Amino acid sequence: MCGIAGRILNAPGRVGNDLVELMDAQEHRGADSTGFAVYGIPRDSGYILRGMGFNKARLDSDLEEFRLLLKEHGSDFLEDPTFVTSDAAHYCARMVISDPKDLAGWVKDADTISDSFEVQSCGRSLEIVKDTGGAVEVADKHGVRDMIGTHGLGHARLATESSVLPNASHPFWARPFSDVAIVHNGQITNYFTWRDRLHRLGYRFLTENDSELIAVWVSHEMSQGLTMEQALKLSIKQIDGVFTYMIARQDGIGFAKDRYAMKPLVVVWQDGEFAAATEEQAVRRIYPGESEVINYDGPSITEIWGVGNRRAAA
Amino acid sequence: MSEIVIDVGQRPIREINEEIQTACKTAKPIVVRNTLSRHNLGIGLPPGVDITFEGSVGYYCAGLNTGATVTVEKNAGWAVAEGMSDGFVTVGGYAGMSCGAAMIGGLIHVKGNSGPRCGVAMKGGNIVVEGKIGYQSGFMSHAGKIIALGGAGESCADALWQGEVWVAGEIDSLGVDVNVVEPTAEEVAEVDAILDPLGLVDTSRNWRKMISGQRLWYFESRDANAWLMI
Numbered sequence: 218m219c220g221i222a223g224r225i226l227n228a229p230g231r232v233g234n235d236l237v238e239l240m241d242a243q244e245h246r247g248a249d250s251t252g253f254a255v256y257g258i259p260r261d262s263g264y265i266l267r268g269m270g271f272n273k274a275r276l277d278s279d280l281e282e283f284r285l286l287l288k289e290h291g292s293d294f295l296e297d298p299t300f301v302t303s304d305a306a307h308y309c310a311r312m313v314i315s316d317p318k319d320l321a322g323w324v325k326d327a328d329t330i331s332d333s334f335e336v337q338s339c340g341r342s343l344e345i346v347k348d349t350g351g352a353v354e355v356a357d358k359h360g361v362r363d364m365i366g367t368h369g370l371g372h373a374r375l376a377t378e379s380s381v382l383p384n385a386s387h388p389f390w391a392r393p394f395s396d397v398a399i400v401h402n403g404q405i406t407n408y409f410t411w412r413d414r415l416h417r418l419g420y421r422f423l424t425e426n427d428s429e430l431i432a433v434w435v436s437h438e439m440s441q442g443l444t445m446e447q448a449l450k451l452s453i454k455q456i457d458g459v460f461t462y463m464i465a466r467q468d469g470i471g472f473a474k475d476r477y478a479m480k481p482l483v484v485v486w487q488d489g490e491f492a493a494a495t496e497e498q499a500v501r502r503i504y505p506g507e508s509e510v511i512n513y514d515g516p517s518i519t520e521i522w523g524v525g526n527r528r529a530a531a
Numbered sequence: 532m533s534e535i536v537i538d539v540g541q542r543p544i545r546e547i548n549e550e551i552q553t554a555c556k557t558a559k560p561i562v563v564r565n566t567l568s569r570h571n572l573g574i575g576l577p578p579g580v581d582i583t584f585e586g587s588v589g590y591y592c593a594g595l596n597t598g599a600t601v602t603v604e605k606n607a608g609w610a611v612a613e614g615m616s617d618g619f620v621t622v623g624g625y626a627g628m629s630c631g632a633a634m635i636g637g638l639i640h641v642k643g644n645s646g647p648r649c650g651v652a653m654k655g656g657n658i659v660v661e662g663k664i665g666y667q668s669g670f671m672s673h674a675g676k677i678i679a680l681g682g683a684g685e686s687c688a689d690a691l692w693q694g695e696v697w698v699a700g701e702i703d704s705l706g707v708d709v710n711v712v713e714p715t716a717e718e719v720a721e722v723d724a725i726l727d728p729l730g731l732v733d734t735s736r737n738w739r740k741m742i743s744g745q746r747l748w749y750f751e752s753r754d755a756n757a758w759l760m761i
Contacts, residue, residue, distance in 0.1 A: 497568040
């Protein structure tokens with residue numbers, strides 16, 4: 218059991234705060250780990266990176282190694298990286314970099330050092346923050362409530378198929394495509410079959426979490442030229458198990474649900490704004506009054522909600 | 532007779548349920564307000580109680596009901612009246628997944644549609660849905676009747692055991708091991724007797740009654756394919 222959430226605002230605003238509320242209301246669905254994907258006001262050039270190093274004593278050498286890889290691809294830091302450390306062994310980093318010459322090629326090289334430092338999101342707009350702990354704990358540690366943006370995803374994890382580790386938390390970035398993130402509620406039963414198949418095609422898995430498969434699978438289908446709508450529909454046929462997952466991009470949020478109709482999604486979609494969660498009571502943190510609630514309860518369904526104005530003043 | 536009003540808000544559910552149980556002892560009608568779609572409201576209600584939940588409720592509302600008359604004004608989340616042994620539960624809007632799961636008696640009346648697996652594993656009582664029943668409704672139902680007046684979703688009456696699913700309207704598809712039979716006039720009269728107190732009798736309905744094909748009652752390895760849902 219996990220909890221997922223999505224939020225779209227009419228114009229840039231406190232989307233981080235709303236996602237924290239949606240996830241705090243669903244903490245009983247899984248308090249192992251919590252994560253957020255927030256889409257801020259997009260940059261014209263350069264990428265925002267979020268990442269995690271697994272040994273904070275090695276922070277300086279990780280950074281040096283990482284910067285060398287950037288420079289090899291014609292990129293460098295545009296701002297000084299910032300770090301969040303705690304009692305835990307790992308640390309989290311936020312960086313802003315200039316465009317590498319070939320994003321996919323750089324991601325592939327950066328992933329060669331993922332045992333020590335893992336890039337967890339890359340986007341003009343997307344920032345993924347994830348860690349072990351409940352919604353408020355993770356939000357306070359990483360300042361999620363203050364993140365301004367237009368839309369985003371949230372996830373509360375109850376680990377059922379693999380260990381509780383900070384980097385095994387959701388959301389997962391569909392590397393190497395910038396600004397694509399997924400959150401998943403459920404279990405993937407043909408995980409190993411697909412993992413083997415994608416591994417042979419050259420994709421790298423950074424965790425043992427079955428949900429990561431969806432992100433990698435989506436990356437592969439996008440590289441084959443599928444649209445989001447086509448990928449969502451195809452996933453219901455090709456991915457086996459119980460799932461309701463959401464995928465976010467710069468232009469909107471999509472969702473797909475398995476053919477067994479096991480995992481719920483509750484949506485309020487009014488005046489161009491959107492709030493979705495596994496449970497209705499979470500959506501009511503955003504819309505306390507009685508509103509038109511849509512239950513996506515049927516089998517094999519997909520939907521895409523678009524984001525309107527991304528740059529209007531907050 | 533004045534009513535007892537209980538406000539939910541963000542207070543602990545245990546505290547609210549204790550207040551509801553205390554109010555049940557007074558024989559006054561109970562109104563629960565500001566429910567915010569929260570879970571587990573009104574569990575294990577005693578017989579003779581009249582309780583109304585304003586707006587929508589979350590999961591398991593009126594679970595283990597032993598005889599109360601419960602009204603949910605708007606929508607109910609998962610498994611409303613789960614495990615009910617007796618009583619009458621009305622949902623004004625949509626009833627979420629697994630409505631009446633494993634109930635053994637009483638009546639549920641849903642005025643809107645119901646979600647997937649309505650009446651899953653029910654062992655008695657009746658469920659009347661004015662709208663459409665969702666995917667796989669009646670899944671492994673052992674006894675009792677699920678009566679849908681507005682059609683049924685996919686995989687209707689899947690792996691039904693000994694219960695009955697009655698549908699007026701379109702059925703998107705049938706589940707595994709289901710027989711559709713023509714009901715007798717006596718059987719229709721039995722269903723109408725359930726619908727009559729709800730004011731829902733309509734003699735022009737073209738009923739389809741679904742019962743178990745009984746192939747899944749005994750495992751035969753040569754029939755293994757029948758056990759695969761898809």
